[in-house]
Amino acid sequence: MALENETIIKLENLTKRYGYGDAASFALKDFDLTVKRGEFIMIMGPSGCGKTTLLNIIGLLDTPTSGNFLLNDESASRISARRQARLRSKKIGFIFQNFNLIPDLPIIENVALPLVYSGYHKTRRLIRASEVLARFNLKEKEYYMPFQLSGGQQQRAAIARAIVAGPEIILADEPTGNLDSHSSQLVMEELKRIHSEGNTIIMVTHNQSLTQYATRVINMLDGTIDTDLKTVKDSDLPVPVSARKKKAKIKKKTKKKRSKK
Ligand SMILES: Nc1ncnc2c1ncn2[C@@H]1O[C@H](COP(=O)(O)OP(=O)(O)OP(=O)(O)O)[C@@H](O)[C@H]1O
Ligand SMILES: [Mg+2]
Structure with a gap:
């Protein structure tokens, strides 16, 4: 039995295109990403490479031109507008650079x-x-x-x-972009605490030094993933309090089984 946290977000071959024909440009191109519950992902990359577009699609604020987006194993394109609004309120938390x-x-x-x-x-x-x-x-x-x-x-x-x-998923688009270093640190400490409670965070930043808080760092380039580095194993990601007992039980059982062998 796998002890890893479940997949919470899956993007397959996702594309976001603006314009048509010769004027077409791609904010995201053939983009694949699997996110496990409890990951703290930092997304970096030059201006215009598609970071905000990506967060907006994951947060159900925007729709891809083609490809699949699964939220908790459910295809986002099949979720009604009404339920999308509910999900945005209950399951997804947004933090923006200019506070909003x-x-x-x-x-x-x-x-x-x-x-x-x-x-x-x-x-x-x-x-x-x-x-x-x-x-x-x-x-x-x-x-x-x-x-x-x-x-x-x-x-x-x-x-x-x-x-x-x-919410289970926090999406943050350069949340410290307009803050001095002290306020920035306070905000990061809050996000760290929220993450340690088993929540999933995807955050865009231009600040390399903040990647110390992440369990995974993705560098984007021209609408695709350039590099993708996990610094924490999936099996070591934090687990939501509600699921902790269950996971401990499974671990115990697996240990027992192993020691019997
Ligand atoms: N409504 C739109 N119409 C046309 N092109 C758009 C639109 N929104 C975004 N784009 C283009 O999509 C690309 C990706 O934009 P996006 O805002 O996702 O970049 P970003 O990585 O967040 O950049 P930054 O670091 O500057 O915030 C850019 O080239 C942008 O010009
Ligand atoms: Mg942006």
Whole structure:
């Protein structure tokens, strides 16, 4: 029995084309990628090589021109628009370079937004948002408007929003691109903690020194993968708390079997 985490994302022969005929250009070309639950992937590569396009497709914000995209073994093209919206809210958390907080909503309401699909009533959603903000040391700023926060604080609020609904996949597009090195480090420590809880993170960065946090580093070039290096074995990836007992049991059983042999 395999002890590895399951495949959560699979891209096969994926292409994203803009324009037609002589004017056609490819943001992604024959792109293949398999992501296991618990990976922390950093994507690097020159401007225009397709990094944002890739994240947008994985996050169901964009669709490929051709090829297959499987999310938890389900073909994304078969998922209805309605369910896609639910998945974006519940299963996938987005973090952007420019934070993308809604300017005329207080921080707490920004963070509570993805809980719209949770079935909680508004007070419960705000309580939950407040709890998460406390984890990010932003409790005393929860009723501030986004413009009243520093860049680092806004990004921490944006991460709080990305994880409030307990998503399994976090997609981050240069989340530290607009931050000074201290704020950058705080943001990375948060992502590290979220990853250690068994979540899957795919992050785009131009900063080579951040790859120390990754379990896998992919360099892209002209819409394809140039290099792909795993620094942590699949069997050593973190496991979600809910699955930990199950995995421990399987490990024990396999050990027993082996010692009997
Ligand atoms: N809506 C669009 N119409 C036409 N071409 C597009 C469109 N969106 C993206 N592209 C092209 O697709 C390619 C990949 O863009 P993408 O934004 O994914 O690059 P990136 O790797 O994220 O770059 P950066 O590091 O600058 O953010 C680029 O050549 C870009 O011009
Ligand atoms: Mg980009």
